[in-house]
Amino acid sequence: MKNRFLLLCMLCLAITVHSQVIDPPTPVLSLPAYPAAVIPESELNIPVQVDLAPFFAMANKKVDTLFTSPRFPDDWVQQGCDTRYKYSFRRGPLQFSLKNTTLDISFMGYYKIIGSTRACVNGKAVTPWTPACQCGFEEGERKVKVGFSIAISLLTNYTVKMQITRKEPEPLDKCTVCFWGQDITPVIISALKKELDVSKADLEKSYGRVDLKPHFQTLWNQLNTPYNVNNMGWLQINPQKIRINSIQTVNNQLQISVGLAAKPVVRFEKPSALITPVPHASNFSRNQGFQVYADLVMNYDSLSRILTAQIAGKEFTFSKAFIKKRFIFRECKLLGSRDNRLVMQVKFTGTNDGTFYVTGKPLYYANTRTLQVTDVDFDIQSQNALLKTADWLFSKKITSEIEKMAKYDLTELLSTARSNINQQLNRQFIKGITGSGNIKDISVAGIFPQSGWLAVRAYGDGDFLLKVAGLDL
Structure with missing residues (x-):
């Protein structure tokens, strides 16, 4: 009986414990x-390609296709009392050659000249003008090789600097007129230099310095813009600094190698796009x-x-x-x-x-x-x-x-x-x-x-x- 009572108590206890939640x-x-x-900081390498075709097109416009003596063919250019002449010079197509950071622009020039002479004493004419003699007409236009050399550099404020140098014209044909009986090529070349210097000044005014900072600012803004990564999060490049590694020309392109220090991260929530000014290019460790x-x-x-x-x-x-x-x-x-x-x-x-x-x-x-x-x-x-x-x-x-x-x-x-x-x-x-x-x-x-x-x-x-x-x- 006692054992039954103990068993019953234990059973009740078990039921009670089981019932507790x-x-x-x-x-x-x-x-x-x-x-x-x-x-x-990560290192991003960015080759920036700048199309030089617009510059080539502008150069074609800025460098005249025809140079003549003043009011040719009606008026004469008179040097002293005893000589007068008039000339026409036309250029062929511009040829562009790129090597490293130097751009060469060259073209073939074609010229012809008419002139006459007379006898003078103490600066006063004593004979009438001789019949006009000419060079570059019947035997074909005389040729001269002409060109410019342009050194290209990129400044830390993203300005492309173009330093233009006129090359010395290189005559390929001599021009001898009957009334002188001597080579008058230097006279033509001297006049040509003056015309080319005017073209050089126009090129420098238009393209001596080209501001690329707006383009770099656009690039900087894009790198600060978050992009969705297949719904995994938002990628933001977070650019920090820019370094110009090198600059060179290839074919018709100006290639600028840019080193970018950045801190890229993918975040859960979309971060706001950062609006910061692009910093000047600087040197920093690679x-x-x-x-x-x-x-x-x-x-x-x-x-x-x-x-x-x-x-x-x-x-x-x-x-x-x-x-x-x-x-x-x-x-x-x-x-x-x-x-x-x-x-x-x-x-x-x-x-x-x-x-x-x-x-x-x-x-x-x-x-x-x-x-x-x-x-x-x-x-x-x-x-x-x-x-x-x-x-x-x-x-x-x-x-x-x-x-x-x-x-x-x-x-x-x-x-x-x-x-x-x-x-x-x-x-x-x-x-x-x-x-x-x-x-x-x-x-x-x-x-x-x-x-x-x-x-x-x-x-x-x-x-x-x-x-x-x-x-x-």
């Missing part, structure tokens, strides 16, 4: 701590390669589903006062963080039904590309509730199982991030500005629990080239 208060979550990335930080999102709901799928139904048996206790995982849900530790809600059934909360530290293992919640322990309020109602649940077996299952392979996430960033780098930003780059590898630089997601700060390095073409002078 364990429901400790939810931990107070910390405000999300999300430090700004300490981003090193950093090889390109680095980008990307803040990736791992949604708590998705992580919770993965963890629940792995742990739901796991059962443990405990003994308490010779009575077997059953614990069965129903659900494990990530909520947020407190004191830089992830907070998880665990729902269970078995001998008791209810909920408790655990915390753990998220760690990333680079060798396996795995995120794991480690050092899992009961939240302090859950500890108190369990100790009062079901202290047998306060077990390392449970927390160890959670730690074992709270493991996430980030290989696919990082691979997708790398693919998305590469796709965004290799595209046309605006007309005439095209990117070409490759993120070689991507790794995790930090894990930051937020209110509704786990922030994974990824770091990638590689090469990036930004090509700017079609800027006109």
Whole structure:
């Protein structure tokens, strides 16, 4: 009878304990701590191509096609009392030759001259003018090679400076007229130089200095503009400084190699476009390669589903006062963080039904590309509730199982991030500005629990080239 009474008491106690629902208060979550990335300066190489065709066209307009003596063919040019002449000079097509930073403009000139002479004494004519003699008519126009040399440089304020030098005309044919019986080519060349100097002055006035700063400001603004990376976030190049590496000419283009120091980052939320003036070009140390930080999102709901799928139904048996206790995982849900530790809600059934909360530290293992919640322990309020109602649940077996299952392979996430960033780098930003780059590898630089997601700060390095073409002078 006594044994029956004891058994009945134990049964009643078991029923009473089973009927108790364990429901400790939810931990107070910390405000999300999300430090700004300490981003090193990256080196971007930008070949800027400036089309020189407009300059060539302008040069063709500015350099006259026909030079003549004043009021040719009606009036004469008279040097002293005894000589008079008049001439016509026409130029052939301009030929452009580029080498390094020097532009040569040359053309073939064709001229003809008519003149006559008379005898003079003390500056007074004593005979009439002889019949006019000519050169370059019947035997064909006389030829002379003419040209300009233009030294091109880029100043730190993005002004293209063109220093124009007139070359000495090079006569290919001599011109001898009957009335002199001597070579009068130097007379023609002297007159030609004066005309060419006028053309040189016109070129310098129009193109001696060309301001490219508005173009560089447009480029600077575009690099500060955020671009969506396949809904992964917003890429912003964040330019810092500009360096002019080299300047040269190729074919019909002025090619400027620009080094850009930048701090590129991909953010969750769209940042505002920065409006800052483009700084003057400066010298700064070269950093090889390109680095980008990307803040990736791992949604708590998705992580919770993965963890629940792995742990739901796991059962443990405990003994308490010779009575077997059953614990069965129903659900494990990530909520947020407190004191830089992830907070998880665990729902269970078995001998008791209810909920408790655990915390753990998220760690990333680079060798396996795995995120794991480690050092899992009961939240302090859950500890108190369990100790009062079901202290047998306060077990390392449970927390160890959670730690074992709270493991996430980030290989696919990082691979997708790398693919998305590469796709965004290799595209046309605006007309005439095209990117070409490759993120070689991507790794995790930090894990930051937020209110509704786990922030994974990824770091990638590689090469990036930004090509700017079609800027006109």
